[in-house]
Amino acid sequence: MNLEAHACHFDGVRILDLFAGPGGLDVAAHFLKFKSIGIELDQNACETRYAAGLPTIHADVRVMRETRFDEIPKSVDVLAGGPPCQSFSVAGNGAGRRALDTVKQFIHRLVSGENEATIDEDLLALGDPRTALVLEPLRWLLKAIETNGRNPYEVIVLEQVPAVLPLWEVYAKLLRGGEGKLEGVKYEAECWELKTEQFGVPQTRTRAVLVARLAGQGAIEPIRATHLPFDLYRGKRDAAQPDVLLTDCAIPGAKQRWISMAGALDAASRLEDSPVDVSRFRAGDKTEFFVVSNYGSGGDPKKRGRRLSSEPAFTVTGKISRNKIYRSIAEYEANRSDRFTIPESGVLQTFPHNFPWSGKDQAQQVGNAVPPRLGMHVLSTALHGRPPSDEELMAANSWPSVSEAISEELRHLGCGDQSQCPPESHKITRLRRSPAP
Structure with a gap:
């Protein structure tokens, strides 16, 4: 990736959105006046993000952490994300729910400094590989702490289905403790179950949310509901x-x-x-x-x-x-x-009415996203210490138009020559030759 060629898209970026999807948290950040960049595996969701003008890297979060960590702007001080929920969701296969106690042990093993190759080998036994992705935010934090020239993230914001709340509680306890590989790095950390309809989202959906902020910046205020359940x-x-x-x-x-x-x-x-x-x-x-x-x-x-x-x-x-x-x-x-x-x-997910959904499997993109309005309440509480203002919420009804030139720039930023994109994610279509005159 040529960072210099895309410097304008990285200027002032504060939020890194892991598992970014079509952009629920990035849309929330936009209306709160924060710049973000997302990492997303699915090419279809990337196409929506490019059309919406959202800086994106089309990649696997694990590959980015292991081999391309230096491509993340150093201005990023907020780590956010919602790992895939399928193995934890009641609508999924249940592998993650059955493995909760085992995953808790993996969290402790990572923080204690155990050899990661051994941990990776043991993670394969979980069956559904998506279960292990709930550990990625912690691994990204540890990577930032261990990398010269990087600082620990000042703020961490995570969301998942309610079944993951016990894991967020383990995260929070370890973040507060500052022990093991977190030695000397302590956070104020809180987690809750939030009902989306209580934040103005026109659907019933419960999410487990964790908010952590480096110690010394004050206690984390509760995320206060604005609507009735x-x-x-x-x-x-x-x-x-x-x-x-x-x-x-x-x-x-x-x-x-x-x-x-x-x-x-x-x-x-x-x-x-x-x-x-x-x-x-x-x-x-x-x-x-x-x-x-x-x-x-x-x-x-x-x-x-x-x-x-x-x-x-x-x-x-x-x-x-x-x-x-x-x-x-x-x-x-x-x-x-x-x-x-x-x-x-x-x-119904609180995306702007004119959000430019693109690519294939658009219904799946919509369903996988974080509701932006809930995202605004969580991010504003984490970063501003207050709920979003009425003006910010009102502005979130419409999405600004994005030129094709900007979308193409972002596509080049995210996919480049496609050599670093996830394998087989870009289908090559042969162009039909025009008939001879």
């Missing part, structure tokens, strides 16, 4: 008056009600040149529909969960394009369904 109201869905779901949010300091699918999509559809069009769900002056989850209960489609348009969405996953949407019971009985578009799915 949806769980309190599940039993009132069928009430005759929907207003019973609205608590007295006019009281100063009271939390707002959670954001509904209809509320988020309506707001996005009213923005200039919006690709979100909910007119197909209009019933008079209201947007009304219900969503039937792609996930069944015991294989019985009739037992699949439902959400009303007046409620938050289910957790947005890579299968969101399979969720069926009905405007009425009559449509449901006639099996006449609709689907969310990619821009609509992105809005």
